[in-house]
Amino acid sequence: MSTPTRPFPQHVIARKRDGHALSAGEIASFVRGATDGSWADYQLSALLMAIYLKGLDGGETAELTGAMMRSGEMADLSSVPGPKADKHSTGGVGDKVSLHLAPMVAACGVAVPMISGRGLGHTGGTLDKLESIPGFSTRLSLSEYRAQVGRIGLALIGQTAELAPADRKLYALRDVTATVECIPLICASILSKKLAEGTDVLVSDVKFGRGAFMKDKARARELALALVAVARALGKPTRAVLTAMDEPLGLAVGNALEVAESVACLRGRGPEDLMEVTYVIGEQMLILAGAAADPAEARARLERSIASGSALEKFRAVVEAQGGDARVADDPSLLPAARLAADLPSPGDGFVARVDALEVAIAALRLGAGRSRAEDRIDPAVGVAGLVKVGARVARGQPLCTIHANDAGALDEARAKLSQAIGVGDRPVHPPKRIEEIIG
């Protein structure tokens, strides 16, 4: 009998099934198996289910993340001088923070090497938003990406085939085997990609609430703690910001509408809730990167990047570098616009008590702003803008939002959905707390 040089897949599966911690060698075998096909898909999925039900401890999660990170190329950015910082969001409705925060941080002298994903289900993807800018390409090779980060301190691209291939394989399997909602696996998936892109530090925006992937604050906090612990174990300083996602972030939901809102942010006209989240994340990025000593100093630098126009200039530079029409920074009417626009009037006088992020997202999805399935095409122009915020005083007939549509039937559907999503009551309502906690 030949001596196996690698552990047999079924032995590794059995060990996790029985609740044991997997060794580094066993985890390496699993990740190599996902990458080179030496484990069958049915073995990968059996172990994913065993992990879902039996968990991974902190050491195993760090080991898994590291192995997935190293499963493909690592975008070595050591040739780029200075600190590199990135941020990540678990996904929310109207979350366009990356679009304006990345240029703001880059304008502060901290390079931002950002690799993002596409939207699926009710949350939008940064790539989809960027691609609503005419000509903008998110497909750069690793060497183009490295060169651009070196040249302008900023690149906004999609995941390439070379980076963390084990994650792509495992994520696709998790999606069809009911093993997505598992904190150690989520943590390894997020961090393996983000750390392979070459950033030095990372700030995670972990959202909870109606419009978030995690509805429950305690679960979101658990994920935030895991992200911080695992990234640190892999030598990457990280903080996680726990933020509420019960109402949409900002006033717009929909790809081009959100780009326009980000441009407004860069011009100093961002909505208050969106800017609050933007500044808190940006502050942590600058502090971790060593570009500011404390939140106040970081905040001052970020505000200056807007006031001086340098952040907007960085935005123009990245759009131009990636083939987009940089004039959108000055004239958002160059973005795709929908044929139809209709206001949703308030049914009465009162106070906005509820803007349900999930329902707003579903309305936007029906308009064509997102994907139900990975192969769906999205319409960059459609969505919802001018949303009222919880706590606002409204008069009967005043618009609660404006619906942008390319199809009259879809507009009617969205209107019905939105009138359920937005609740107006008699009593004054406090605006909700947005930043719950900074972890790390």
Place this chain on the structure above:
Amino acid sequence: MSTPTRPFPQHVIARKRDGHALSAGEIASFVRGATDGSWADYQLSALLMAIYLKGLDGGETAELTGAMMRSGEMADLSSVPGPKADKHSTGGVGDKVSLHLAPMVAACGVAVPMISGRGLGHTGGTLDKLESIPGFSTRLSLSEYRAQVGRIGLALIGQTAELAPADRKLYALRDVTATVECIPLICASILSKKLAEGTDVLVSDVKFGRGAFMKDKARARELALALVAVARALGKPTRAVLTAMDEPLGLAVGNALEVAESVACLRGRGPEDLMEVTYVIGEQMLILAGAAADPAEARARLERSIASGSALEKFRAVVEAQGGDARVADDPSLLPAARLAADLPSPGDGFVARVDALEVAIAALRLGAGRSRAEDRIDPAVGVAGLVKVGARVARGQPLCTIHANDAGALDEARAKLSQAIGVGDRPVHPPKRIEEIIG
């Protein structure tokens, strides 16, 4: 969006993952998915792992068994007059009971439609033993099988492609995804095949101990209870006999050696332990089939089948019907014989304290009597015979067993293994209890 007419695999997986009982429709979707490929292998294995870790209740197990049983053809034996009875064993070392018990029961006028499996790992398979008879074929079509059961009241064949295809698919997946040792899945696998073969009643021999699939008596009892409950739920009267498997059953381990021992049983010269288990199972088969009122009457009929020679005659008939050399019933020297034979002498005077069935099985496996992997070929001639039994008094130098080998190196290895397997001590030892309980 189209309305799914079947539940999505990932939704069914998620329900079991979260500990819910699956509906009949969800179980049907899973079994159909295994049969027609509408579930991917990675989805089947994810659900198998969720079932392993979250369990199935009695109703779900019966539903699963029934769906698997109906996943292919059902061997309808209603054209064969009279009751049909079968037995099944969870597998043990030296377990050749089927070879002589099936002809004994058939000689008592109860037809035995028996579909058996091959050996894998340390336990032998009935098919492999039968195929050591020169010319014997275990590959009959379903119509040949039906005709033979009608003609001589007995057929001993292997699983056909038509019967319970879902079981074949799921068993192959379980083997490589560490989901074998799961009582509801074992129960469904055993019963779906056995009930598709057309038997009216079934007796299960559930073994526990060193040489059994289940080491633990409590787990074996749990399986026995499940087998009885599920078979009854499907309308098939069933009993389970819980038997000890710490030492091998009978005196021989190895394919042709076991056929010779079964022929000895049919000639009234079977070892006492083997005949005890044979009679207890046979009694239950006759009682369930309505051919005897109580164990004493059944025992008398079975004993008469041996004394009268009618059981041996039935054995000749089935061997001949399936193309084998029926003269082995009178002259076992026509069976394949090994080139080398060596006795293992007792190291001292005393009492046999231990004959470790697992170690004996591993010795036989090294000699070539079994398979480590499904694709291994077996050597029908080799094995161990003349084994001493626990409790026996032995003198120094007296043979503890005889090793039959075709390779001198393998013989040395087997000798070393067997001298560890058989323990001789100073104190008298009681022979172990063999029948623990009859359930049902």
